[in-house]
Amino acid sequence: MQLQDFLTSRRAKVQPEQVGLHPGTNRRVPGLRRGEVAQLAGVSVEYYTRMERGDVGAVSETVVNAVARALLLDDAERAHLFDLARTFDSVSPRPRRRPGGVLTVRPSLQFVLDTITTGPAFVRNGRMDVLAGNQLWRALYADMYAGQGAQPNLARFTILDRKHSEPFHPNWDLAADITVGILRMEAGRDPHDKDLHDLIDELTTRSEDFRRRWGAHNVRDHGTGTKHFRHPVVGDLHLVYEAAELVADPGLSLLIYGAEPGSSSAAALQLLGAWAATHENSGTSTVRLAAE
Known part of the structure; x- marks a missing residue:
């Protein structure tokens, strides 16, 4: 229980x-x-x-x-x-949540994401399914898209694709702790989400690291903070992020990353944007294809 x-x-x-x-x-x-x-x-x-x-x-x-x-x-x-x-109170109203299994966003939301050109931005649900992202986001997480396709899951990438997620997250243990904490929070918010249960079962079955972290019952509020990435094309990126729940789409969160102006990370983001534009226009949009 x-x-x-x-x-x-x-x-x-x-x-x-x-x-x-x-x-x-x-x-x-x-x-x-x-x-x-x-x-x-x-x-x-x-x-x-x-x-x-x-x-x-x-x-x-x-x-x-x-x-x-x-x-x-x-x-x-x-x-x-x-x-x-x-969960034990049948009287208190529960927050309205987005139906499970829905992995699409409104076209207008994608238009808004595409107007954000100086930092990675994306929309996810509580299960950490990525529903939409701008060009910089797709370039930042190109290895994830290469492994999972158009609508990937951040937890699967971090926990299961260790070959690519460990180099990408220099502090992989912290990234894994945050991932599991977010999923544990979501399990408390919506204990009847079958898709979430299926994801947790998959991660539990396939990863001893996940089982250990899940058993600790630690939770995370992923609203603001800093992230360190090591991108295979542009190198180290130290980014800040802000998250906000979408009022029109309960259960979905918009996250935007940015770098300190004038920093090496800001320069790396500019380089990442140029690389993304070149490779998306040429039809080669993954780091794996570019590096191999």
Whole structure:
């Protein structure tokens, strides 16, 4: 059960001293005991135990926030806890999500992406399927498109195509952690997404690294940050990114990458754009074909 596994994993990460409790002796579990979480959250041990097991039905926002504070959850973990708690509440409205299996975008959205010419930009769903991208994005992730076709999946590329994703991500472990954290967040938001379950089953079956990371129950909020890529044509790229959910398309996110003006990464992006234009116009749009 996701809720039980998540709360158990978070309890294990918090030491008593971090929350002002004396550790005592003869502790049989790592981190906090259930009773200690209950004490810190201001609920009975019986109630918290039932909550952790998913046996209490609807859980109030006040209680969820209290448990989140007790477990020192960050913003992403707190949001994930609310998603998991909502699973047991048949009354609270669920966010409207894009139907599963839909891998198209409105033509106007592609037009907008194509107007972004100085940085990679793309649209993905919560399963990390790439639904659309501009020319720079396709050039940046050319190896992914070469391996998967017109509508690839970022998780499959990162986790399963290690031959190309490890050189592309100089810190592959961090890229893998982020990928799994995004999928874990999505599993909490939409636990009935069959396509997501199928993807997770595929990754679990084919990758020991994924199984280990998935079992850790760590989550990521992928809203803003920095990325380091090593492109086989233009070399190192240190880029910032911003993400926003599309109001007209719930469940879809627009991500735009950029480089600091005047930096070597900005120059590399310009070179990447020139390379992309040349190879797309000539019908050779993959790094693999260019490099081999």
